[in-house]
Amino acid sequence: xxxxxxxxxxxxxxxxxxxxxxxxxxxxxxxxxxxxxxxxxxxxxxxxxxxxxxxxxxxxxxxxxxxxxxxxxxxxxxxxxxxxxxxxxxxxxxxxxxxxxxxxxxxxxxxxxxxxxxxxxxxxxxxxxxxxxxxxxxxxxxxxxxxxxxxxxxxxxxxxxxxxxxxxxxxxxxxxxxxxxxxxxxxxxxxxxxxxxxxxxxxxxxxxxxxxxxxxxxxxxxxxxxxxxxxxxxxxxxxxxxxxxxxxxxxxxxxxxxxxxxxxxxxxxxxxxxxxxxxxxxxxxxxxxxxxxxxxxxxxxxxxxxxxxxxxxxxxxxxxxxxxxxxxxxxxxxxxxxxxxxxxxxxxxxxxxxxxxxxxxxxxxxxxxxxxxxxxxxxxxxxxxxxxxxxxxxxxxxxxxxxxxxxxxxxxxxxxxxxxxxxxxxxxxxxxxxxxxxxxxxxxxxxxxxxxxxxxxxxxxxxxxxxxxxxxxxxxxxxxxxxxxxxxxxxxxxxxxxxxxxxxxxxxxxxxxxxxxxxxxxxxxxxxxxxxxxxx
Amino acid sequence: xxxxxxxxxxxxxxxxxxxxxxxxxxxxxxxxxxxxxxxxxxxxxxxxxxxxxxxxxxxxxxxxxxxxxxxxxxxxxxxxxxxxxxxxxxxxxxxxxxxxxxxxxxxxxxxxxxxxxxxxxxxxxxxxxxxxxxxxxxxxxxxxxxxxxxxxxxxxxxxxxxxxxxxxxxxxxxxxxxxxxxxxxxxxxxxxxxxxxxxxxxxxxxxxxxxxxxxxxxxxxxxxxxxxxxxxxxxxxxxxxxxxxxxxxxxxxxxxxxxxxxxxxxxxxxxxxxxxxxxxxxxxxxxxxxxxxxxxxxxxxxxxxxxxxx
Numbered sequence: 001x002x003x004x005x006x007x008x009x010x011x012x013x014x015x016x017x018x019x020x021x022x023x024x025x026x027x028x029x030x031x032x033x034x035x036x037x038x039x040x041x042x043x044x045x046x047x048x049x050x051x052x053x054x055x056x057x058x059x060x061x062x063x064x065x066x067x068x069x070x071x072x073x074x075x076x077x078x079x080x081x082x083x084x085x086x087x088x089x090x091x092x093x094x095x096x097x098x099x100x101x102x103x104x105x106x107x108x109x110x111x112x113x114x115x116x117x118x119x120x121x122x123x124x125x126x127x128x129x130x131x132x133x134x135x136x137x138x139x140x141x142x143x144x145x146x147x148x149x150x151x152x153x154x155x156x157x158x159x160x161x162x163x164x165x166x167x168x169x170x171x172x173x174x175x176x177x178x179x180x181x182x183x184x185x186x187x188x189x190x191x192x193x194x195x196x197x198x199x200x201x202x203x204x205x206x207x208x209x210x211x212x213x214x215x216x217x218x219x220x221x222x223x224x225x226x227x228x229x230x231x232x233x234x235x236x237x238x239x240x241x242x243x244x245x246x247x248x249x250x251x252x253x254x255x256x257x258x259x260x261x262x263x264x265x266x267x268x269x270x271x272x273x274x275x276x277x278x279x280x281x282x283x284x285x286x287x288x289x290x291x292x293x294x295x296x297x298x299x300x301x302x303x304x305x306x307x308x309x310x311x312x313x314x315x316x317x318x319x320x321x322x323x324x325x326x327x328x329x330x331x332x333x334x335x336x337x338x339x340x341x342x343x344x345x346x347x348x349x350x351x352x353x354x355x356x357x358x359x360x361x362x363x364x365x366x367x368x369x370x371x372x373x374x375x376x377x378x379x380x381x382x383x384x385x386x387x388x389x390x391x392x393x394x395x396x397x398x399x400x401x402x403x404x405x406x407x408x409x410x411x412x413x414x415x416x417x418x419x420x421x422x423x424x425x426x427x428x429x430x431x432x433x434x435x436x437x438x439x440x441x442x443x444x445x446x447x448x449x450x451x452x453x454x455x456x457x458x459x460x461x462x463x464x465x466x467x468x469x470x471x472x473x474x475x476x477x478x479x480x481x482x483x484x485x486x487x488x489x490x491x492x493x494x495x496x497x498x499x500x501x502x503x504x505x506x507x508x509x510x511x512x513x514x515x516x517x518x519x520x521x522x523x524x525x526x527x528x529x530x531x532x533x534x535x536x
Numbered sequence: 537x538x539x540x541x542x543x544x545x546x547x548x549x550x551x552x553x554x555x556x557x558x559x560x561x562x563x564x565x566x567x568x569x570x571x572x573x574x575x576x577x578x579x580x581x582x583x584x585x586x587x588x589x590x591x592x593x594x595x596x597x598x599x600x601x602x603x604x605x606x607x608x609x610x611x612x613x614x615x616x617x618x619x620x621x622x623x624x625x626x627x628x629x630x631x632x633x634x635x636x637x638x639x640x641x642x643x644x645x646x647x648x649x650x651x652x653x654x655x656x657x658x659x660x661x662x663x664x665x666x667x668x669x670x671x672x673x674x675x676x677x678x679x680x681x682x683x684x685x686x687x688x689x690x691x692x693x694x695x696x697x698x699x700x701x702x703x704x705x706x707x708x709x710x711x712x713x714x715x716x717x718x719x720x721x722x723x724x725x726x727x728x729x730x731x732x733x734x735x736x737x738x739x740x741x742x743x744x745x746x747x748x749x750x751x752x753x754x755x756x757x758x759x760x761x762x763x764x765x766x767x768x769x770x771x772x773x774x775x776x777x778x779x780x781x782x783x784x785x786x787x788x789x790x791x792x793x794x795x796x797x798x799x800x801x802x803x804x805x806x807x808x809x810x811x812x813x814x815x816x817x818x819x820x821x822x823x824x825x826x827x828x829x830x831x832x833x834x835x836x837x838x839x840x841x842x843x844x845x846x
Contacts, residue, residue: 064805066574066618066619066620067620074574074575074576074579076576148580148582151576151579151580206620207621221629221797222625222626223619223626223797223801223802224629224797248702248795249795250701250795251795251801251804251805252701252795254685255688255700255701255793256795258685258688258689258701259700259701259702259795261693262692262693262696264699264701264702282693411568411807411808412573413566413567413568413573413807413808413809414566414567414568416568416572416573417572418567420569420572
């Protein structure tokens with residue numbers, strides 16, 4: 001008994017929308033429509049006035065935290081968004097930036113010439129229970145985060161952590177790692193009090209986590225709400241500005257949008273595209289569009305015939321009216337994708353997306369192993385409107401090729417299981433669900449092109465030795481210019497031989513109350529609330 | 537009476553076991569591995585195996601089912617896979633909201649349906665009767681989630697009288713938050729109640745005992761208010777007993793629309809995450825509720841209609 005879409009009024013509205021958009025696509029195709037990639041009304045709105053102390057921020061989320069222990073959690077965005085505010089990391093991402101992370105608990109650091117040893121100087125800081133943060137805590141935390149039980153490959157390069165003095169920690173690496181500072185900024189690399197974790201064990205600690213972040217956990221009614229209060233021991237004494245943050249789990253998209261429009265939520269995430277105008281007109285909140293680290297694409301299982309043939313994949317790319325989907329489904333708010341990986345640092349604008357060229361598509365398909373077309377079984381999440389709309393447009397768009405799109409509406413669990421088991425052919429994800437943990441492409445490039453041994457390149461079964469080689473080179477190169485060049489080359493190589501049909505870089509749509517200042521998403525799907533304040 | 541109750545309770549045991557078995561098989565038949573869903577794409581095979589062992593998911597299905605039954609008998613349902621805390625602690629916080637919502641909704645339904653039914657029956661085939669029947673048919677045809685959304689837009693968003701969603705933290709806040717959802721449920725039940733009660737009232741009004749009562753000089757008010765109403769209630773009570781299941785499943789939709797932390801919204805999330813222990817506990821509670829309601833219906837039947845002896 002999942003949230004079946006066919007019970008929802010949105011289904012009807014979406015159907016109408018889709019019909020309209022299909023008409024638009026056909027008209028666009030006739031007119032030979034020119035494409036523009038300018039999109040997104042830019043994430044950040046500049047903060048106005050001076051920060052104000054106090055107040056409660058009520059944040060309605062489509063996701064719920066599942067595990068608040070940084071060392072055991074699978075750390076999906078629902079948990080990361082809480083962890084990033086309760087725990088402090090050695091370094092911190094800069095909002096709206098892909099730049100090198102700034103100082104967090106580490107005040108400064110030095111790197112050995114062979115890039116294998118990082119010596120960190122810790123700032124004086126305290127956990128929310130008043131206990132000081134020491135190098136022993138760093139040693140304990142990072143040893144666990146990089147250990148074999150950790151779910152985060154990003155931290156595996158850490159071989160050993162030493163604590164020569166209370167405020168000095170030394171990290172020894174297995175191999176030079178250019179993305180290390182980014183990896184040390186994610187919540188799974190949080191610094192937690194070793195003595196408490198050792199005494200209580202993981203499960204008890206997860207019920208009342210203690211970190212050195214700007215807030216501390218006050219209440220957690222699982223599946224309902226999470227209440228954070230200001231951590232009086234936070235090292236930056238000016239922050240956080242807010243006294244209290246209440247995360248409410250509001251699963252239904254309509255309800256969350258109405259709550260934002262009525263002002264009962266200060267912030268609401270994942271606003272459906274169709275509701276943006278209504279919220280903007282409410283006078284209580286405005287929907288802000290933040291770039292994300294997610295790629296919306298038709299993902300393939302390239303082991304399945306005829307998708308194993310690169311010409312078939314190219315043909316489908318040429319046949320996809322991405323620009324029309326961008327306008328009709330994503331309301332012009334998402335940039336067109338010119339990459340088979342998310343848009344992160346080193347993304348290159350010089351790589352050209354596939355034009356919508358049905359003639360070229362037909363020709364490629366004729367030369368392929370499926371000259372007479374085939375049936376493309378496309379799994380979509382039945383409750384996700386953008387996926388359903390996209391799927392219906394693709395049905396029309398691929399028909400002239402003789403490719404019949406058989407849309408299978410599934411719930412997330414079924415789709416995911418089929419995908420992991422390799423029992424699928426192609427699928428669409430909820431557009432902004434699959435995000436990178438770091439704003440540099442090192443993680444996703446590895447997942448998509450170089451993790452064949454671990455998970456068949458995220459279950460795509462994509463085999464591209466050149467991409468694998470480029471990934472390995474790019475993720476171990478320190479020189480920024482060289483790195484940018486290698487990643488741009490990788491972007492081109494993996495678009496020419498595409499593992500998927502990239503459509504858009506889907507953004508986050510967040511309703512932000514008119515009295516909320518300085519709220520910013522990070523590219524990585526979480527945020528720091530210590531910088532946020534509410535006008536009186 | 538005691539004998540009847542004992543018999544019904546004994547009969548109920550296989551029914552409840554049947555419900556849980558059916559639910560157990562159903563949820564295990566749909567694809568989806570809770571451990572893989574929980575750990576995400578980063579999980580290594582070793583991570584997956586160790587969590588599967590911890591959660592007993594590597595055991596055979598019959599073993600898991602018998603284990604669940606054994607636990608259920610001692611009211612322990614193990615640990616939630618998603619939230620990694622006891623099922624009891626997660627479900628117990630949800631029971632109150634659901635039952636309060638259904639009770640409130642039922643009350644709204646009765647308050648709307650009973651007086652209108654009386655009016656319609658008295659003015660049979662006249663304008664008031666037709667108007668009432670027409671408007672309730674219209675209400676019944678409306679899907680409950682849509683009606684709910686309309687109510688939220690008008691009374692929550694435009695007028696600001698009630699919260700658009702949520703549950704509040706005090707009892708008064710609960711009642712205020714549950715008003716719109718309860719009206720949604722109430723207006724869904726009311727048309728059926730009204731129609732049943734109307735035809736039953738018409739039958740009763742035509743029966744001889746009513747004439748006899750009137751002939752004895754009993755006031756019209758007392759005739760309608762006591763004798764007719766009481767005698768016509770039996771079919772409505774039967775209906776409510778049967779309708780309990782529909783109400784429970786209706787609450788699942790309404791709880792989701794209004795973001796009420798009840799058992800229905802928990803069930804939706806648990807199914808999505810394949811949180812087997814929570815799903816099993818909830819099906820058991822739902823099954824038990826329906827069985828208890830049906831026993832209560834029989835008892836109430838006897839109370840309202842003294843001709844019935846249990």
